[in-house]
Amino acid sequence: MIPFVNIQAQREAYREELEKAEKAVLESGIYIGGPEIAGLEAELSAYTGTNAVTCASGTDALTIALTALGVQPGDEVVVPDFTFIAPAECVARLGATPVFADIDPRTLQISPESVESLVGPLTRGIIAVNLFGQCAPYTELRKIAQHHGLWILEDSAQAFGATQCGKQACTFGDMAITSFYPSKPLGCYGDGGAIFTANKELAQKARMLANHGSEERYLHKVVGTNSRLDALQAAVLRVKLAHLDAELESRRKIAKRYNAFFADIEGLTPQQIAEGNTSTYAQYTLLVDNRKDFVAALDQAGIPHCIHYPMPLHRQPCFAEATSQHTGAQENAADMASQKAVSLPMCAFTQIEDIIGKLQKVL
Ligand SMILES: Cc1ncc(COP(=O)(O)O)c(C=O)c1O
Known part of the structure; x- marks a missing residue:
């Protein structure tokens, strides 16, 4: 697995x-x-x-x-x-x-x-x-x-x-x-x-x-x-701090490989890394137009995934009072992201070619 x-x-x-x-x-x-x-x-x-x-x-x-x-x-x-x-x-x-x-x-x-x-x-x-x-x-x-x-x-x-x-x-x-x-x-x-x-x-x-x-x-x-x-x-x-920079390098290579693969597929947009930034890729996250079908394909391929995050904070029940005084409940980009975001396996030890091979079979 x-x-x-x-x-x-x-x-x-x-x-x-x-x-x-x-x-x-x-x-x-x-x-x-x-x-x-x-x-x-x-x-x-x-x-x-x-x-x-x-x-x-x-x-x-x-x-x-x-x-x-x-x-x-x-x-x-x-x-x-x-x-x-x-x-x-x-x-x-x-x-x-x-x-x-x-x-x-x-x-x-x-x-x-x-x-x-x-x-x-x-x-x-x-x-x-x-x-x-x-x-x-x-x-x-x-x-x-x-x-x-x-x-x-x-x-x-x-x-x-x-x-x-x-x-x-x-x-x-x-x-x-x-x-x-x-x-x-x-x-x-x-x-x-x-x-x-x-x-x-x-x-x-x-x-x-x-x-x-x-x-x-x-x-x-x-x-x-x-x-x-x-x-x-x-x-x-x-111990881990001494290896961190090398791990971050590996994470960035893995992200690059994901990006290259998804570049040819319509309806899937990786989180954009802003100019001047390097990311740790704590998550490799895509915005997916049809998340339901994409998640079904990942399940079929045996690729684990997470939804970060399924609900913007302004819609969380615990913040109902805070929200009513301010932003209100209007649709915003945070709503869009919570409906489209999917995170894929990512760490310095992720077997990326194995994952790409599995993705190729289902996408
Ligand atoms: C953005 C952000 N802030 C704070 C925290 C809280 O960290 P901890 O789980 O160590 O309390 C997390 C943990 O996931 C996080 O993602």
Whole structure:
């Protein structure tokens, strides 16, 4: 069976390094904090040129970053309409209102025009998601943010290692986050996440919030939480980080092969990668005019697939109230994408020629 993401093949490829690193942690007696966490944070900081703070998940990273940025009940934060729920959910959990911006129908990234139209007196910031692995349009977003005095939080859960005009992802927002969920381009063997910022004060705040609001043992300056990456996951991530650039290269080659194959087929349009961007291809996603028939063909060929995402956030029942005050329920590009998007198997170990061979038989 073809895996959607072949985590086992990756483990096989680095087995010796992984087992050595895992054993060292298990035998060290240091399972929380310690040299593996410090080592990983130093390596993530060096990779991005920022200050990296690890935590328990991408979702926690968003909540911690939003808190550090000062989000209060009653604030509004602009969030893309077409993405995983986490960024909007974290805004709502803090008592603020997510306001949903439409997307560019080709790149599927947040639309700066839509963001601009939604900025009002209560708007405090923009969460830009680097959807499916490529960076959002930061030049335009930064202009809007500067003009209105807003911050940008860069959700790079799917795009650690992507670049825009030669600059690393996780460097475009005032703060940025990533997720180490196992199937992410840089994933561990459980939950994990990190926060990034060039601003030392914000990094310190994030670190304090993730550690019970404390910098000094049993002295709690603010109400924080417990959000820790554990040492075992850090050791795994350090092994995988050393292979990340080579893996991203393989992912891009696989995407190129998919693109070449689909170029001759009508009604199938791969997500466009914007000029100046390199993608991690966290997902290889197509927009398909007749998704029902295409999915049936994939099923017939035994090719796994996912729908990222079947419903725009403005239509989610949990956001009905937030939506009624803002965008309303009108049809937009996010609706189109949720009706047409299909993601295909993608990772550095995807057997692309096998998949293309199977596709040729059914398309
Ligand atoms: C865009 C985006 N943001 C945030 C998250 C949340 O990350 P985690 O699952 O590590 O909490 C995800 C996870 O899929 C995501 O895709």
